[in-house]
Amino acid sequence: MADRNLNPDMTWLSRGISELFPHRPESDDPAENLACLLAKSDRPLRVKLGIDPTGSALHLGHSIPFRKLRAFQDAGHTAVVIIGDFTAQIGDPTGKSEVRRQLTPQDVRDNAKTYLQQLRPVLDFDTPDRLEIRYNSEWLAKLDLKEILGLLTTMTVGQMLAKEGFSERYEKENPIYLHEFLYPLMQGYDSVAVEADVELGGTDQKFNLAVGRDLQRHFGQKPQFGLLLPLLLGFDGVNKMSKSLNNYVGLTEDALSMYSKLEGTPDALLEQYFELLTKLPLESLPENPRERQKLLALDIVAQYHGGEAAKEAKKAAESLSKGQQIATESVPEFPLTEVTFPAKLYYILGASGLCKSGGEGRRQIQGGAVRLDGDRIRDVNLEFPSPGDLDNKVLQVGKKKFVRLMA
Numbered sequence: 321m322a323d324r325n326l327n328p329d330m331t332w333l334s335r336g337i338s339e340l341f342p343h344r345p346e347s348d349d350p351a352e353n354l355a356c357l358l359a360k361s362d363r364p365l366r367v368k369l370g371i372d373p374t375g376s377a378l379h380l381g382h383s384i385p386f387r388k389l390r391a392f393q394d395a396g397h398t399a400v401v402i403i404g405d406f407t408a409q410i411g412d413p414t415g416k417s418e419v420r421r422q423l424t425p426q427d428v429r430d431n432a433k434t435y436l437q438q439l440r441p442v443l444d445f446d447t448p449d450r451l452e453i454r455y456n457s458e459w460l461a462k463l464d465l466k467e468i469l470g471l472l473t474t475m476t477v478g479q480m481l482a483k484e485g486f487s488e489r490y491e492k493e494n495p496i497y498l499h500e501f502l503y504p505l506m507q508g509y510d511s512v513a514v515e516a517d518v519e520l521g522g523t524d525q526k527f528n529l530a531v532g533r534d535l536q537r538h539f540g541q542k543p544q545f546g547l548l549l550p551l552l553l554g555f556d557g558v559n560k561m562s563k564s565l566n567n568y569v570g571l572t573e574d575a576l577s578m579y580s581k582l583e584g585t586p587d588a589l590l591e592q593y594f595e596l597l598t599k600l601p602l603e604s605l606p607e608n609p610r611e612r613q614k615l616l617a618l619d620i621v622a623q624y625h626g627g628e629a630a631k632e633a634k635k636a637a638e639s640l641s642k643g644q645q646i647a648t649e650s651v652p653e654f655p656l657t658e659v660t661f662p663a664k665l666y667y668i669l670g671a672s673g674l675c676k677s678g679g680e681g682r683r684q685i686q687g688g689a690v691r692l693d694g695d696r697i698r699d700v701n702l703e704f705p706s707p708g709d710l711d712n713k714v715l716q717v718g719k720k721k722f723v724r725l726m727a
Contacts (some may be wrong), residue, residue, distance in 0.1 A: 330355050332391045336384070336596045338523050339548040341530075354518065354545045358395070361517075364449070367392040368516035368544070370456070370507055372404035373431030374423060378438045379568040380620070381552035381561035384596050385520045386442045388549060392518070393444045399451050400514050401443075403432045406457040407510075410503050425457075438571045441624045452514075459513040460506055471505045474538050475531070480504075483527045508532040516544045523548045552596060557586050574652045575625040579633035580640070580720040582617035590616060598623075641719050651714055654723040656707035665690070665702045668710075668725070674717045684717050691716040 333355065342352050350357035358365065369389050389399045405428045423431075436453070444450045463471075480501050481490055489496050504527060511519055511532035519529050529546035536543045551560040554567025561568045569581050585593055587609045594600055594612075598619045606612050614634065621630035636651070654672040669681030669690065682700050684690050690697045693713045704710055707727035716722040 330358075332395065333358070335391075336388070336549065337547055338550050339526070339546075341526075341546045341548075351542065354547075357517070357545075365392070365397045365517040366400050366515060367397050368400045368402060368511060368514055368519045369521070370402040370404055370407075370510055370519075371435065372408035373428055373435050374408055375563075376431050376434045377563065378435060378571045379561055379563060380571065380597055381554075381568065383439075383442055383571065384549050384552055385522065386439055387597070388520055388547070390443055393447070393450045398449060399443065400516065401451065401453050402510050402514065403428075403435075403453065403455045404507070404510075405429065405432065405455045406460040407503060407506050410499055410506075441571075454514060456506070456510050456513070460509065463509075468502075471502075471509060471535070474534060475505065477501075484524070504528045504531045505535070508535040511544055512536055512539050512541060515541060517542075518545045518547055520547050520549065522551050524551065550592070550596065553589055553592065555581070555584070555586065555589070557588055569620075571624060575621050575629040575633040576636050576651060576722075577720075578624065579617045579621045579630065580637050580722075582620055583613045583634075583637060584720060585613055585616060637719075640714075640716060640722060651722055651724040653726045654715075656710060656725055656727050659707070661707060662703050662705045665692070665697060665704070665715075666700065668704075668715065669717065672715065672723050672725075674715065674721045674723060689718050 340354060343354070344352040345355070347353045348356055350360050367389060369385050389401070393399050405425065408423050408428045408431075409425070432455075481487055483504065486496055486500075507528045508531035510516075512535050516532065516536075519532055521529050526546065526548055529544075529548070533543035533546065553559070554561040554565060556565070556567045559565050559567060563570075569578055573581075582593075590609065590612050591602070593616055594602060594605060598616065600615070600619060606615060617637075618630050618634055621633050625633070656668075659668055659671050664678070666675075666681035666685060667678045669675040669684065670678040675681040675684055681690075685697055685700050685702075688696060688698070692710075692715055707725075710725040711727035713725050714722055715725055
């Protein structure tokens with residue numbers, strides 16, 4: 321227990337959280353006051369975070385609960401990451417207006433492998449006894465009908481319909497399938513199976529975390545604390561970060577792309593991003609918003625790519641913004657073998673992913689947003705007869721999107 325962080329300064333715990341329940345800071349009862357439990361416990365706490373690998377790519381919004389999980393690890397506690405290989409076959413109905421597509425076991429296994437690899441810069445995978453990775457099929461697949469019926473008796477239909485998402489679908493007469501009612505019960509049973517002391521989740525997960533407390537009580541365990549974290553807003557400042565809305569930064573993006581996106585973070589989002597995505601002291605940030613943007617980008621890129629790569633990305637981004645040449649290794653590559661020549665530049669813009677389509681590529685050229693090796697392109701019908709004419713040149717749209725064309 322000597323390595324446990326029993327420092328009364330609980331800044332690491334409270335930073336960035338939206339809600340902690342139960343939370344009675346004046347109480348000395350460890351069942352009501354998490355800080356008290358952390359100080360008095362004679363063992364590392366078991367801190368649960370469940371993920372359903374329904375996709376293959378993570379972004380900075382996904383990293384927030386894992387960053388808090390890492391803070392618990394650094395304080396000497398055990399992170400219990402539950403891969404919802406069983407529950408993902410149902411899909412979390414939270415916030416969904418219709419039933420989610422059910423995944424195959426192989427889909428889930430493949431996605432889980434990719435998830436864990438992306439989380440290596442965030443979690444401590446190496447210190448003994450700091451991380452458990454569990455798959456909930458380990459216990460959920462073994463439940464028989466009698467045990468499932470027992471779970472169902474712990475909650476009423478009225479309680480289920482009070483859950484956000486279910487209530488909206490019911491009012492709109494959108495179908496709600498019975499298997500979806502099982503999802504929060506199964507996620508709650510995960511807390512029983514791993515004997516969680518604390519469970520982390522986004523603010524949209526409060527219902528599920530509360531079910532975990534109820535089921536632990538039902539099975540004679542001490543109820544877990546629920547710790548809720550904000551859903552990160554994307555660059556539009558309105559919607560939560562999402563790949564489908566293209567307002568995100570992916571955890572596996574190259575250093576230059578990541579830096580270029582983050583240095584354009586809107587002023588209104590800077591405080592939230594610093595609080596949730598860095599450890600930097602909020603009281604000593606630069607006053608100048610532009611310097612804050614650069615510091616944010618540099619710090620986050622360093623977390624995922626290292627300090628030197630972050631500095632190189634900063635230098636490359638500054639050169640790109642001035643239309644200057646930059647080092648080859650700084651820019652993601654696009655193979656021109658995927659393009660049939662002769663080819664219009666606007667088509668290449670669409671094929672490379674810099675624009676959603678050739679039509680958008682034309683509009684970007686017309687708007688003066690396209691550069692080729694630093695030179696602004698004005699000719700909408702510019703055509704190249706062969707890949708060799710473009711080999712090793714940087715194609716850029718605006719200040720944040722660029723690729724190096726490779727023949």
